[in-house]
Amino acid sequence: MTEIPEHLRKRAEEARQKAAAASGADKPADAAPSETTAPDAESGGSTEGRIPVHLLDRSKAVANQPAPDADPAPAGGGTPAPSSGPDGHNQRLLTVVKSGSIQDAKSVPQDKVHVWPHLLVAEFLAALAVTLFLLAFSIFVNAPLLDLANFNQTPNPSKAPWYFLGLQEMLTMFHPMVAGVTIPGIGLILLAMAPYIDKNPSKAPEDRKFAISLMTVHLMFWAVLVMIGSFFRGPGFNFIFPWTSGLFFEL
Amino acid sequence: MVDSNGSKPTGQALAERVQGSQTWGSIFRPGSIFRKGYSDSPRNRSYVIMNSVLYHLHPVKVKRHAVKVSYTLCLGGLSFFLFIHLTVTGIFLMFFYRPTAAQAWNDILTLQTSVGFGLLVRNMHRWAAHLMVLSVFLHMARVFYHGAYKPPREFNWVVGVMLLQLTLLLSFTGYLLPWDQLALWAVTVGTNMMGFTPVFGPQVRFVLLGGVEIGTDTLLRWYVLHVLMLPFVTVIFMAIHFWRVRKDGGISGPL
Numbered sequence: 259m260t261e262i263p264e265h266l267r268k269r270a271e272e273a274r275q276k277a278a279a280a281s282g283a284d285k286p287a288d289a290a291p292s293e294t295t296a297p298d299a300e301s302g303g304s305t306e307g308r309i310p311v312h313l314l315d316r317s318k319a320v321a322n323q324p325a326p327d328a329d330p331a332p333a334g335g336g337t338p339a340p341s342s343g344p345d346g347h348n349q350r351l352l353t354v355v356k357s358g359s360i361q362d363a364k365s366v367p368q369d370k371v372h373v374w375p376h377l378l379v380a381e382f383l384a385a386l387a388v389t390l391f392l393l394a395f396s397i398f399v400n401a402p403l404l405d406l407a408n409f410n411q412t413p414n415p416s417k418a419p420w421y422f423l424g425l426q427e428m429l430t431m432f433h434p435m436v437a438g439v440t441i442p443g444i445g446l447i448l449l450a451m452a453p454y455i456d457k458n459p460s461k462a463p464e465d466r467k468f469a470i471s472l473m474t475v476h477l478m479f480w481a482v483l484v485m486i487g488s489f490f491r492g493p494g495f496n497f498i499f500p501w502t503s504g505l506f507f508e509l
Numbered sequence: 510m511v512d513s514n515g516s517k518p519t520g521q522a523l524a525e526r527v528q529g530s531q532t533w534g535s536i537f538r539p540g541s542i543f544r545k546g547y548s549d550s551p552r553n554r555s556y557v558i559m560n561s562v563l564y565h566l567h568p569v570k571v572k573r574h575a576v577k578v579s580y581t582l583c584l585g586g587l588s589f590f591l592f593i594h595l596t597v598t599g600i601f602l603m604f605f606y607r608p609t610a611a612q613a614w615n616d617i618l619t620l621q622t623s624v625g626f627g628l629l630v631r632n633m634h635r636w637a638a639h640l641m642v643l644s645v646f647l648h649m650a651r652v653f654y655h656g657a658y659k660p661p662r663e664f665n666w667v668v669g670v671m672l673l674q675l676t677l678l679l680s681f682t683g684y685l686l687p688w689d690q691l692a693l694w695a696v697t698v699g700t701n702m703m704g705f706t707p708v709f710g711p712q713v714r715f716v717l718l719g720g721v722e723i724g725t726d727t728l729l730r731w732y733v734l735h736v737l738m739l740p741f742v743t744v745i746f747m748a749i750h751f752w753r754v755r756k757d758g759g760i761s762g763p764l
Contacts, residue, residue: 370570374557377567377576384583385590392594392640396632403621406614407693416694418702419684421642421677426698435710438702450670452653453663461656461764473653508691509639 270352402508414493423487424480574763584648591641598634608732610725613688638680645676657761665753675743682735
């Protein structure tokens with residue numbers, strides 16, 4: 259037989275004593291219950307608990323019976339081994355452990371859907387839409403190919419790719435070491451460290467007003483600089499209005 | 510279906526023979542819908558992912574809110590899709606391009622005028638590149654506004670910032686390759702800026718240009734960076750990025 263944990267054994271013992279005490283209080287004179295008294299006990303004990311009285315009686319009978327090895331000559335000589343039940347079963351319910359107390363199962367299951375088709379269809383449609391957009395755009399708008407590179411002819415203005423135009427815009431205000439390297443370098447490092455700087459555990463927008471404002475200000479700052487660099491800078495990188503002086507911008 | 514002779518129609522018999530062959534079985538895993546056919550059932554919906562290469566990207570099931578397009582706007586997935594798109598069109602362009610100052614510009618002109626679909630593919634490559642820079646930027650903003658960089662996803666945000674920089678570098682190195690006036694002077698402006706790096710400025714510029722000024726060596730250097738080294742590094746970072754998305758419990762939210 260497998261080893262029964264100490265706390266389970268104690269609990270079972272207590273339960274058994276309690277049950278014995280309860281039925282003992284009912285019929286204090288009945289020291290050795292037999293099969294003939296069972297109908298009486300059933301009618302008398304129907305109100306007391308959830309455990310059927312005939313089961314209680316059976317367990318009591320087993321408990322009161324002397325251990326087989328202690329008394330080699332039991333009274334009921336013809337009966338089977340005393341620890342067996344009426345059908346020859348010798349297992350007993352020790353305790354009921356509710357699943358929540360020992361299993362690491364989520365009490366509230368998450369609402370999940372199959373990736374196929376719910377996610378894959380959406381992804382496929384998004385990819386299809388972008389492909390069609392690119393195809394249509396590429397049919398109607400050609401990528402620029404200017405004259406052959408010529409070191410002796412500097413175009414006026416000379417502009418970096420659009421995503422660097424914010425930096426080029428800052429070159430008009432600061433020394434190149436500050437505008438071109440230090441500010442973007444520090445900016446990228448701070449950006450990468452954002453999760454370690456922002457210790458606020460909440461993801462709710464109403465709890466993150468400062469973080470959201472800060473990010474929005476920075477994104478807008480860069481967007482405005484890129485816009486100015488792209489559309490509002492003409493020859494000599496001087497400030498112009500595109501609707502009066504024309505567009506000096508190539509993608 | 511059995512005809513009067515008791516033998517199956519040849520088409521169906523052939524299909525059964527092919528699907529029962531060792532070759533077919535070696536290509537498609539047990540449980541694959543290409544082995545046993547597909548009918549809509551929860552089990553088969555799982556098998557579509559579980560028994561295909563898609564299992565590298567997606568779990569069998571995701572949170573219901575994770576498939577809401579209004580939450581992600583598909584930006585991360587589209588960035589990845591644009592990367593694939595750029596790889597395919599870029600391989601096409603490589604067949605017609607030689608990275609030397611004497612040949613590069615002429616090769617592009619020939620590609621546009623004499624190669625079937627050459628102009629279209631070049632256009633798509635360029636517009637997809639700009640679109641990818643944009644979508645990566647927007648993806649970053651989306652992730653920030655959802656607070657999705659918070660634990661346990663801190664490190665994946667760092668990987669994402671690396672991917673943003675790699676995207677910018679990929680775009681910038683591609684800018685020089687047509688070897689026209691736009692390419693030359695945009696790169697001149699950009700590399701002059703990098704030359705002001707504190708302490709190592711001149712060295713940084715020398716390494717980037719492969720010399721003291723932009724020339725055919727710069728073109729070769731940026732070509733190798735653009736078609737080989739940066740995509741290689743980017744693929745590694747993307748693999749880590751996608752793997753961490755799944756390991757950190759799928760996408761964040763709902764808010």
